[in-house]
Each structure stands twice: as structure tokens, then as C-alpha cells.
Amino acid sequence: MKTVSLTIDGRKIRAPEGENLLWVALDNGVYIPNLCALRDKPEPAASCRLCFVEVAGKKQPVTACTETVEQGMVVNTRGPGALRLARTATELLLSSLPVDCAHCPSHGFCELQKIAAHLGIKLKTKRFRKILRGLPVDYSSPLFIYDPNKCVLCGRCVWVCRERLGIGALGFARRGFERLVTTFGGEPIGESKCRDCADCVIACPTGALVFKDKQESKSL
Ligand code: SF4
Numbered sequence: 001m002k003t004v005s006l007t008i009d010g011r012k013i014r015a016p017e018g019e020n021l022l023w024v025a026l027d028n029g030v031y032i033p034n035l036c037a038l039r040d041k042p043e044p045a046a047s048c049r050l051c052f053v054e055v056a057g058k059k060q061p062v063t064a065c066t067e068t069v070e071q072g073m074v075v076n077t078r079g080p081g082a083l084r085l086a087r088t089a090t091e092l093l094l095s096s097l098p099v100d101c102a103h104c105p106s107h108g109f110c111e112l113q114k115i116a117a118h119l120g121i122k123l124k125t126k127r128f129r130k131i132l133r134g135l136p137v138d139y140s141s142p143l144f145i146y147d148p149n150k151c152v153l154c155g156r157c158v159w160v161c162r163e164r165l166g167i168g169a170l171g172f173a174r175r176g177f178e179r180l181v182t183t184f185g186g187e188p189i190g191e192s193k194c195r196d197c198a199d200c201v202i203a204c205p206t207g208a209l210v211f212k213d214k215q216e217s218k219s220l
């Protein structure tokens with residue numbers, strides 16, 4: 001496969017032509033915030049709106065997950081326009097999440113902590129009015145806990161369960177602020193067609209899906 005040469009944050013990088021910009025950056029040690037991306041997902045969801053970068057020649061910041069690398073491309077992941085968009089999207093997400101890291105099993109593994117640190121924003125940001133969802137936590141699986149209040153609606157668990165595994169125990173329901181990940185008919189996960197593989201737990205970037213046995217940890 002033909003390789004191309006591009007520049008990311010002033011660093012010369014070589015990558016296969018047509019490769020996804022988000023993965024090229026991450027594979028070369030350049031962090032770009034992201035929540036909804038999965039490597040084996042053929043089409044990027046581009047739903048979390050966090051992976052904004054600036055590309056020379058483009059007027060507006062673009063999402064790295066929808067860009068492919070080209071010869072001579074010049075990318076700035078720290079441009080003010082890109083950072084402003086990523087910060088706003090993150091702070092909006094945080095405005096509907098109960099941020100209590102000290103008591104969360106995902107403390108230290110949570111992608112939100114990493115994103116906030118990278119963007120220089122506080123997890124307990126007050127920029128937007130806090131509106132919590134107050135949803136019941138599902139303890140019914142023998143292996144894991146699902147707390148929809150900590151869900152960022154990235155869709156990773158839904159895609160993994162439905163597309164990668166062909167099971168489809170999880171899906172999205174409702175719209176707008178009410179939107180949530182749930183089972184068919186809202187039944188407890190332990191009574192659904194879930195097969196307890198826990199691949200959704202591994203895929204979840206937050207504390208929404210966590211193992212009951214804290215000995216098992218996530219490795220994002
Ligand atoms: S444990 Fe496996 S089968 Fe159950 S919801 Fe998660 S991915 Fe689907």
C-alpha cells in the first residue's frame with residue numbers, strides 16, 4: 001500500500017494512504033479526544049463531536065474520525081477553533097453527568113477524565129446548568145452494573161453487542177434529553193438476551209458499564 005507523509009502538530013508522520021486520521025494520530029502518540037470511535041467499526045459514527053482538528057486549507061475544524069490522511073496534509077490538533085468545539089461538547093456532556101470520580105469504579109480508567117485533563121477543563125464545570133437524569137441503576141447482570149446516569153451515549157456498547165457479536169441485547173431508546181441505552185422493552189439486562197460476554201463493559205469509555213468484581217478492570 002502507498003504511504004503518504006503528513007504533519008501533525010509539527011511532527012512528520014508516515015502512514016498508509018487513505019488511513020483514518022484519528023487512528024494515525026493516536027498510533028503516533030498524538031492524543032485527540034474521542035468517545036464514540038472503535039477501530040473495527042467500518043464507518044465512523046462522528047456522534048460525540050470531540051475529535052475536532054484543524055487541517056491547513058480547510059476553513060472550519062473537521063472531525064478527525066471522518067478524515068483520511070493525504071500526502072502533504074498539515075494537521076493541528078491544538079488549534080483554538082478545534083479546542084473550543086471540543087471543550088463545548090465535553091462541557092455539555094458533563095452537564096448531565098453525576099461527577100463523583102472518587103466513588104466511581106472507573107476512576108483512573110475513564111476517558112472523560114483523560115479528555116478533561118487534555119482540554120484543560122474541570123470535570124465539575126459550571127459552564128452549563130446541571131440537569132441530572134435520575135435513572136435507576138441496573139444490577140441484574142451477574143457480571144456487571146449498568147448505570148445509565150453515567151452514560152455519554154457514545155454507542156460503543158450498542159455497536160459491539162449488535163454488530164460485532166450479532167446479539168443485539170442493547171439499543172438506543174427515546175429521543176433528545178430522554179435518549180438512553182437500554183434493552184428491548186427496557187427489561188433488566190440480566191433478563192434480556194444478554195450472554196454475559198462483557199464485551200460492552202470493555203468497550204464503555206466511562207463508568208456507565210463496570211464489572212461487579214473490581215479485580216477485573218477496563219483497559220481502554
Ligand atoms: S455482556 Fe455481551 S451480550 Fe450482554 S449486553 Fe454486553 S455485549 Fe451484549
Ligand code: SF4
Nearest residue numbers: 151152154155157204
Ligand atoms: S453505556 Fe458506555 S459504551 Fe454504552 S453508550 Fe453509554 S457510555 Fe457509551
